Amino acid sequence: MSRVRNTVLASAVAVGASAQAAPLKIGLVETLSGSQASTGLMFKTATRYVIDQINAAGGWNGEPVQLVEYDNQGGPAGASDKVKAALADGVQLIVQGSSSAVSGQITEDVRKYNLRNPGKEVVFLNVGGEALELTGDKCHFYHFRFNPNAQVRVKALVSAMKQDKVLGGKVYSINQNYSWGQDMQAAILANAGAGGYQVVGETLHDVNKIQDFAPYVNKIAESKADTVITGNWSNDLLLLMKASKAGGLRARFGTTFLDQPGNIANAGEVALGAYVVHAFNSDANGKESEQFAEDYKSKTGHYPVYVEGQTVFGLQVVASVLKGVKAQNGKLNTNTFAKALETAKFKTPLGESEMRAADHQLLLPIAVSEVRKDARYKADNTDMGFKTVRLFTAQEAAAPVQASCKMQRPN
Template identity: 30%
Template structure:
């Protein structure tokens, strides 16, 4: 068969096609810009969704700011989000998936019952994990890859109990607590402090995770002669409890940790949250310029007021950035090694918002606050020193 003689137009069209093909092949051989992969594993559904969404949004905003400022060590940060569904075993699977996806570090989870399970997977893989959980057991298990974004209840509860004894004159206390990994940690910490301060425990009322009806618990509380009640429940449970307490006319001072008087609780409980008081490691209402700026940016971006979980997520992002740049590489082991015994100041790492330290177990230490809810806001009554 004779070759057909092509016209000039046909020859030019063939040249253009071959040129485009060669260019496409060349592009596939050019390496893409490297990305620092972070796994954000939080409670986006289930009973922990309020806390998890706040934490997730804090992480998002932090890394978006970091990327806008050039990333980490000149590389952009890529965040992949995984829903733990507030289920410990699902969270474990999500941590493994994040590791399989090649993450350098993990942020989350928030619920302690999930973290005590999933952190073992991250530990085995040598991946540093920045958790929002507060159960004492988390930093008591000898895991060199776990780091808090807010100190555990074993550090917060002593501050709160000291204030109750010295400033409120409390002698008799009723205790209402969630019978979960999270609740057990706070309960045990409070009983230890109650003994140290000479509190008489006049009632001990355990509840269940995601409990919806607190009417019977409040009835019991009303029949008890006490100076105050220590309430240690999750945000959603606390809101239900406060509404029921208001409905039944409880006048007893209700004192707790962040999960009793956090902004999500205030939003859910409405006026029923007024008068509740307690210790918070972080509050958007603190008169700290860096905190105020972060809160205003968050509100503008997400159209809601961040709670302590959002601040935890935000500071986790900046902690990762600053530590990676201190060691000079986005290496999981180097980051974990540097975190032990580390202090970050606002002067050197503004995104952490407050000067903060971590000990050899990954436990955190910094100033915190005792607040009372007034007119839907946390009013700072005292600044409490690090311990």
């Protein structure tokens, strides 16, 4: 009898140990090498910052959360292969941000996998892909977006520049010719009424292939635009601004990604007076934003810029939800987790944020800043930085749910 009893106890201990021994795995499927790695590495740094916070607080299910990195090498095909590898490794939550094209591939891979594998679903945590379709006709229950999109960014940018009386009545729209740039062009036109301006010209150009923007600058000058609004990033933004300086263009710039590291150093004083709309700026909310910025610097060696703030806040929402979700059979039940996440609320250093259940778009505060020499936090080791001129609450910045999103939930 005692032998049977001991065997039962031993089995119970083994089951309990195995339940505790299965750590939650979060997979970062990101661009970690190649020409676009600088952005991917920023997503990695911000993700690691939050994972370290989770583990310092005890991890999840009594075990440290594991962050597993997968280099997608910057393309959808590479990302798809890495998603398969992550799934084979037992990853339950996938994080990615660089490139809407890659986000589109991952969200489709996740959707199809979940349909084929009921009970083993994984969740895609999108911290950077901004294409509208991701929370539009491609929306699904296992995709969550924690960053803004073109509608949100342009709405806030136009409002702030109008209030500062620097927008003017004539706006030129120049953007890259793919989903993001097309979303931007549509948003610039859609906000003309609220902004009180006329779109006097529109350009969609090849992505990162234009070496001389002088012909485009000439078109802008001929349009007599007061302001140029652009969603351009990387070299396409830098070369556009440099050509504007060389051509003596007097129009002011309203941008979405001027805070990408290197842009201010390369653009020089041509950037002065330009505006940028972003999900975080270190001076945007007094002590709360400054304390976060200082803590981030103490852990990473630099202040949070560009995509880092939105990534941290989004994954902190995830961390707050994980606290309330108990393990089932030693693992995370991703359906339970997703149902809790789609109604989550979380206070960030810029204010309250909340996940919108209708399309899984996080509503988050948005800052608009101007490039000035009296900014407290300098950029790129220059004498210039981003000084916040307006902080919008999550509700003020929000754009409506797209009619194309038909969210279907599991029973």
